[in-house]
Amino acid sequence: MKSRVFVTRVIPEKGLEMLRQHADIEVWQEPLPPPYQILIEKTRGRDGLLCLLTDRIDAGFIAALGPQVKVISQMAVGVDNIDVAAATARGIPVGNTPGVLTDTTADFAWALLMAAARRVVEGDRFTRSGRWKTWGPIDFLGPDISGATLGIIGFGRIGQGMAKRARGFDMRILYFDRTRKPEAEREYGATFTGLDDLLRESDFVSLHTDLSPKTYHLMNDVRLGKMKQGGILINTARGPVVDPAALYRALSSRSIACAALDVTEPEPIDRNDPLLSLDNIIITPHIASASHQTRTRMATMAAANLIAGLKGEPLPNCVNPQVYSMIAK
Numbered sequence: 001m002k003s004r005v006f007v008t009r010v011i012p013e014k015g016l017e018m019l020r021q022h023a024d025i026e027v028w029q030e031p032l033p034p035p036y037q038i039l040i041e042k043t044r045g046r047d048g049l050l051c052l053l054t055d056r057i058d059a060g061f062i063a064a065l066g067p068q069v070k071v072i073s074q075m076a077v078g079v080d081n082i083d084v085a086a087a088t089a090r091g092i093p094v095g096n097t098p099g100v101l102t103d104t105t106a107d108f109a110w111a112l113l114m115a116a117a118r119r120v121v122e123g124d125r126f127t128r129s130g131r132w133k134t135w136g137p138i139d140f141l142g143p144d145i146s147g148a149t150l151g152i153i154g155f156g157r158i159g160q161g162m163a164k165r166a167r168g169f170d171m172r173i174l175y176f177d178r179t180r181k182p183e184a185e186r187e188y189g190a191t192f193t194g195l196d197d198l199l200r201e202s203d204f205v206s207l208h209t210d211l212s213p214k215t216y217h218l219m220n221d222v223r224l225g226k227m228k229q230g231g232i233l234i235n236t237a238r239g240p241v242v243d244p245a246a247l248y249r250a251l252s253s254r255s256i257a258c259a260a261l262d263v264t265e266p267e268p269i270d271r272n273d274p275l276l277s278l279d280n281i282i283i284t285p286h287i288a289s290a291s292h293q294t295r296t297r298m299a300t301m302a303a304a305n306l307i308a309g310l311k312g313e314p315l316p317n318c319v320n321p322q323v324y325s326m327i328a329k
């Protein structure tokens, strides 16, 4: 008998095709994610789940799954929506999709950096509103990117992707990470610094950390206050790495010049959120990995993880490989 799988949204067809060859799949067809209770009901009797970062896979959800469940496969690299410890305790492998979205996400972070510095979105709004009357010698001034200092917080794959792009702009590159990365330092000409020094010296600060209790509201009043006056903050990591109230204070007092966010807390941002009243912020709807090619690669990788899990094989990309030693015991 074929395994039974629930897929929490329509994903690129190639991923679904792969799944259909190995399992009976039900795909949630609505544009919004399944509500929590429905997600539980749909997954309870099934062998596997393919989920997205918009699904809450917490300890309660994992406890509600039946004994037959073999795998949870997420179509994303970040898994902060999943209680991985609870899945591990039940011996359920959790898959993710690292690597395939590195360049696409770094491209987008770079696009935000350039758009923020050169006021692309403001300029577009200005033009559309009919206010463009002449060429203005002191209008829409922003900082140069070439030769400026970029501070990268989180120097993993995507952070290093930012450094690679920054080299082409002759930037000075600083980075902060839990661990020093000497090889990447050499490759990208990046300098390891303490967080405070990075904030003080960077014209642009780009966030590339995962979300954990340690990075929750990492950018708070104190740290935003350490950024250069005129500094620009880019966040393509996870929304809660930045305290939104503190960011509002920093932007409205112009203690920093601008922020460009692809991720917010919460997601989606409330349409009445004070941040949306500011003109010195760009907010996009968590689309940094949204290229045709990358989303297809993410879908096929998530499908490959799921299929391996259904067959009882190790997932090609597993965030909790310790489940295998538990199973072996």
Ligand code: DGY
Residues within 6 Å of the ligand: 053, 075, 076, 077, 078, 079, 101, 237, 286, 287, 288, 289, 290
């Ligand atoms: C991820 O994979 O974690 C990204 O945030 C999706 O864009």
